[in-house]
Amino acid sequence: DIQMTQSPSTLSASVGDSVTITCRASQSISPWLAWYQQKPGKAPNLLIYKASNLESGVPSRFNGSGSGTEFTLTISSLQPDDFATYYCQHYYSYSGTFGQGTKVEIK
């Protein structure tokens, strides 16, 4: 099975900062990677699919990149609404393993 490893687990930042979250796969999954945002008490929300494609309605400050086994989610100019937990997920095969999540906290 493909394992997904996210880093860091927690990230402290201020409004206006640019932050980057990394997701590594145990084997090449390119480009079958998605990113989700989850706020407390809410269902996850799709941000990025196919590594770098922005889901409709998602602000352009969210940017996905990467290939092979290493992928990143960058949030430029953090907004108050962006403080949440972010998950990557591969969909290379019909076993969509998620990363363990990265919590973006207010510094």
Place this chain on the structure above:
Amino acid sequence: EVQLLESGGGLGQPGGSLRLSCASSGFTFSSYAMNWVRQAPGKGLEWVSTITESGGNKYYADSVKGRFTISRDNSKNTLYMQMNSLRAEDTALYYCAKSARRQGYFDSWGQGTLVTVSS
């Protein structure tokens, strides 16, 4: 607007059974693969199972294989998960999620139904 409404959660006994349902609307249900994802209290997301559009292919996480069965009724626009041989570690919020068209990522999610396994 896509709507996914889970039900059937509650308290289950260790070794017992529960059946979850996910009623859908706002899209052509039979044209999309569907999924269950769970989240234990305070933990991350765990993919549980996927069923293809016609129901002909089903996939499971190792943690539930042989105990859980995913199914769908395209005439009723409803997804199901039969959960047998429940364990304490199955305690979680169970989300129903719609796959994107012919893609493996999940573009719509329900609000979840809570399953608690305890004696």
